[in-house]
Amino acid sequence: xxxxxxxxxxxxxxxxxxxxxxxxxxxxxxxxxxxxxxxxxxxxxxxxxxxxxxxxxxxxxxxxxxxxxxxxxxxxxxxxxxxxxxxxxxxxxxxxxxxxxxxxxxxxxxxxxxxxxxxxxxxxxxxxxxxxxxx
Numbered sequence: 226x227x228x229x230x231x232x233x234x235x236x237x238x239x240x241x242x243x244x245x246x247x248x249x250x251x252x253x254x255x256x257x258x259x260x261x262x263x264x265x266x267x268x269x270x271x272x273x274x275x276x277x278x279x280x281x282x283x284x285x286x287x288x289x290x291x292x293x294x295x296x297x298x299x300x301x302x303x304x305x306x307x308x309x310x311x312x313x314x315x316x317x318x319x320x321x322x323x324x325x326x327x328x329x330x331x332x333x334x335x336x337x338x339x340x341x342x343x344x345x346x347x348x349x350x351x352x353x354x355x356x357x358x359x360x
Contacts, residue, residue, distance in 0.1 A: 228355075230285045231348045237287035238341035244290040245273045245334045249327055256322035259303070260310045268320045270296035296321055 248271050255268035274291035298321045306315030 228348055228352045230283055232345060233280065233283060233285050234287060235341045235345035235348065237289060239338060239345070241273075241275055241288045241290050242334050242338040242341065246331060246338070248273050248293060249331045249334060252322045253324065253327045253331070256320055256324050256327065258320045259308075260300075260318040262310050263312050265310065265318075267300060267318050268322065269300075270298070270320070270322045272296055 252270050258268040260267045272294045274294055275288055276291040277286050278289050279286050300321050301319035302316040303319050304315055305311055305317050308317050310317045
């Protein structure tokens with residue numbers, strides 16, 4: 226694999242993980258949301274999917290973020306009979322975001338991002354060293 230292809234692959238990985246971290250941040254920010262009226266749904270957790278894409282010009286298979294899907298896990302329930310959004314039994318729907326899972330996903334995304342950044346920097350150093358040798 227030549228240097229340009231390696232840098233393209235790492236850059237694509239950086240972009241994909243960046244999108245993933247933004248979606249995870251949105252999930253964390255909305256983890257405490259509740260339904261605003263009886264029968265309504267609160268914030269639903271989002272999940273980033275990834276796809277591979279062949280760059281025809283270079284022949285490199287790159288990763289890219291796919292569609293953002295919604296987690297179909299059931300919503301939680303919280304007993305709060307005084308809330309205007311409570312159903313007849315006194316329960317309100319809470320978001321299906323689990324903060325612990327989101328933090329683990331964020332940590333994995335950060336580590337993957339850092340790995341791609343390290344690969345990009347190593348490739349840049351190799352290119353610089355090659356140019357120095359050619360002088």
